[in-house]
Every structure is written in structure tokens, then in C-alpha cells.
Amino acid sequence: MELSRIADPRARNAERDLDALTHILEQLTSLARADAVDPSAYQRANLSLIGAEVTEMTAPFVFDQDKSIEFVDHGTTPVTVIPALVENMLRNLIENAVKHNPPGTRIVVTCGPGPLVSVEDNGKGLVDLPEHHEDLGYVKRSGQIGLGLKIVHRISELHQAKIAIDTAPDQGTKVTIDFAAAA
Template sequence: MAERARRRPALGVRARLTLTYASLTVLTGLAMLAAVYVFMRYVPTYAIEASVGATGTAEFQRAPASPLPAPSGSARPFQPTETVPALSLQIASADDVLNTLLLFSALALVLIGALGAWISWVAAGRMLRPLRRIHETAVLAGAGRLDQRVRLRGPDDEFAQLAASFDTMLDRLSGSLHAHQRFAANASHELRTPLATTKAMLDVARADPGGQDVAALTERLLETNQRSIETVDALLDLAEIGQSPLDPGPVDLAGPVREALAEVGPEAAEAKVRIESAAGTALVAGEAVLLRRMATNLLLNAVRHNRPGGRVELSCGPAEAGGAVLTVVNTGPVVPPEKLALLAEPFFRAGGRASAPGGRGHGLGLALVQSIVAAHGGSLRLAGRPEGGLAVTVALPPEPGPGSGGPRPG
């Protein structure tokens, strides 16, 4: 701000454009005037004859159409000679022609310059009108009103493209701000709930120390504390992913997927959810540890948000354009379409905070998956199934070219 305050006041863009266009017009006129003057001075051969009267001014003789009758006593008709002064614009020599040309050309040049400046001022104002609108929207957005948009109408020119890009940026900023606000509210709730539960159990124990089962109370306190630790660890993992650059290498995605299946298998059996898998070789560029975490979170989300006796279908294989595609489909409850875009937000649950059976999960599974996929340059697509459940598709880029080393162990 201090550097900006020290700057000298400058002409606005409209004034500079006006001066530029007017100067070009005047310079073009001067060039044409010089060319005409040089031509008129050196090319033509002037043959100008003039009669000079006694007063030194140019005069000319004008004869009547027919002679007048002779006066009485005269033998021949009367033929008067009329002397008429020259007009105000008198041309008596080649120098007069050139001076007159120069004078009127200069006057015309001044008029053209003034007219050109006025037209330039009006045209520049119309051209810069979209920029003023973008500036006004930017000022409002800077004041916190992220709901403002330019919405510029007209031809698809550079200004329209700039306005569209600016509106897209505001859409993303607004969505990011709302997502952070929801994240702050949900994270506060998730972290406060175990603390409040712990406080309630301790208050009850303090009010009636002798009537408490110390072993059961201790176990519940340990479970609640462990849940808080897991939530904080998940938040730290979410914040850490993408902050440091990855060291990707060729990885067979089938390896991390098989490890994730082995890890999630016991919980799926306990929830009476059948997992059907088809994992084929699919080489991608990535880090095996993060890819295993991604597959594990996808399977845990599909198992925990399912129904007893339901199933989970997993398929992994190469993509047509290179890379790999991992798809996880479950038979859980119906997901409303308006909630699909929010499922990958931290702590969001389509069925509410207690939707997962047994209170398992922290609402960070798909958020971690999205961060891992984005860090690998892939894409995540969520689609609700009409009969219930969710279909999650992850597309990852292909492996690096030759010379990058062999596949990492999954």
C-alpha cells in the first residue's frame, strides 16, 4: 500500500487510449499534408496570369452580354469597362496556391484531430466498460460478498473470457469458503463429542464414586480417548497429503488393493457384508503406501455404509487410455443426488453423523481418498445407485516411462 501511495498519479487507460488514437490521427494527417504539399510544390508547372490594377490588387475585366445603345449624339455604341475587385481569396502566384493549401490543410487537420479525440474518447469508454464492471465486482468480492458475479453479456471476446474466468474463480472461492466453514463446524463437533462424553462419565463417577464399575469406566474412557486420537490422526493425514511432493514410481495397483482387502475382510465378515473382488494388473505412477490407504478407505466406507447381508463389488484393471481404474460399488442406502458432491468433504455423512453402524468411522474416509487421488493427478467420481448404495470410480494416470525403475512392492 505504501509503494502504491508513492506512485505519481497517472492518466487513466481511457485517457491514454484517447491520446494514442488522436495522436495517430494527427500524425497520419500531417504525413498526408506533407505529401500533398511536396507534390503541389515540385510536380505541377503553374501558368498563372493576373492583371494588377492601380491599387496593386488583382483585377479582371467583365464584358456585358451585348453592347448598350449609343447615347444621343454619339455615332457608336457605348461599351463600358467595369473594374471589379478580386474576391477575398486571391490567387496571383504559385506561392499563393501553396500557402492557401497549407492554411486550409492545417485548419482541417485541427478539426480532424479534435473530432478524432472525441470519437476515441467515446469508443474507449465503450471498450473499457466491461473492465469497469469486472472492477466493481472485484471490489464487492474483496469486501466479502462472494455471491457477486460479473455475468458479462455480449460477444465472446477477450473481455467476455476474462469475465467468465473471474466468475469461475469466484465460484471456486465461494465453494471453498463454504467447505471450510462446514469443515470447521463439523470438526469442532467431532472433537467436542468425545470430550463431552468423557466429561459426562467423569462427572457421574465423581458424584457416586462407590457405585461405579471402575474397569468398565476405564474401558469406556480408553475407547473415547482412542477415538479422539484417531480423529486427530486422520485430520493430520488429511492436512499432510498434498503438502509435500510425492515421489511416484511404477506401482501395480492390484498389490495395494489386495492388502486392503485383507485388512478390511474381518470387519466385513463381522458386519455380514460380502466382498466380491476382481483385481487385475494395472500399472500406475504413485506411492504404494498412499494407494493402499486409498483402497482401504474406499472398502471401509463401502462396508460401514452398507446393510446386513449386503455386498461390495470391487474391480481393478487398466484403463483404455492408460493408467488404471478402480471401482467400488456397495448396496447401502439410497444417496440423495444433492448430497453426492458433499460426500468427499471432511466429516460429512449422507445419513447423518451416526449413520455408520457402531459409530465407526470419522467422516474422513472419502475426504482422504479425494486428497490421495488429487495428489496422484487422478480423478474421483461418485454416483448414486437407484436401488441404493454408491458407486465410486477412481482413475489414476499411467506409470512413468522407461528408465524410472521397476515396480514398487505393494
């Protein structure tokens, strides 16, 4: 599509709609992939290396959205995981911190000590947590689907990892994933 060549404001709206649909399709694909896991895909990995790589890969996106990102490594222990899924989990948490917070928000990805990984921001806190509905799954009060958080939970389940979410209005959110069961 050549929407970028069209000067009409409706073309910008169509571009935003296409970007949103593409993102939803990518998330649904990620969720489907998480449900079809080959046991041989698990391998020993270093969470610090995964965290550093994801932070580096997402940094341009974060900076383009007028946010900052930092990586802190306290040393991790080797774990048996599916590295691509752990990358996906961290990317989703970073993207959520970017999308749901105001300009100037600081995001910190921390690995360790031990088999811990966290993504923390100093933004507005989780003010729109998804609610579970029997037929619909998780739907946010704003009407958004909340697929990113669902993907994070599903990947955690596959690794028997525990998730802790600490959040407070106007003080930010910290999501910590404990991979002790995968160590």
C-alpha cells in the same frame, strides 16, 4: 485404560467414544500426510497388487461387521503413484462402505482394466453426501465430518486421478478412480 474390565454400560460408551476419536485422529493424520508429499515418494506400482493387498488386510474388519468383500482383477497397467497413499484411499473407501451400510452388504474391489480401481457396494447408496462450507470444509448433513471422502479426493488430486461416484438410493455406490494421468 482398563475400560474392558469395567462392567458398567458407561464403560462401553467410553470405549466407543475412544475408538471414534482414535479413528478421527488417524484420518486427520492421513490428511496431513497427504499435504506433505515428497516428490521422491512416487514410484512405479501395480494397482492390482495394491488392491489385492488392501482387500486382504481389510477382510477381517469387513467380515466382523457382517459384510462380505471380494477382489476382482481385470489387469492393470503400471502407474507412478505413492503406494501407501493409494492403499489409504482404498482402505477409506472400504471402511466407508462397511460403516454406512447394513449387515449383509457386499463390497467388491475391482482393479482394471487399465489404470482403474473401484470400490462398489450393494448397500443403501450415498444418502448423506458432504456439503461444502466456506469455513468448515466438508460437513455431512448428519454432522459427521466426512474425512474419509476428503482423504480420497486429496489423494486423487496428488495423483491427478479422476474420481467418478455412481450411487442410487437402496442400490449401492460405486467409486471409480482413474489413474490414467499416472500411467
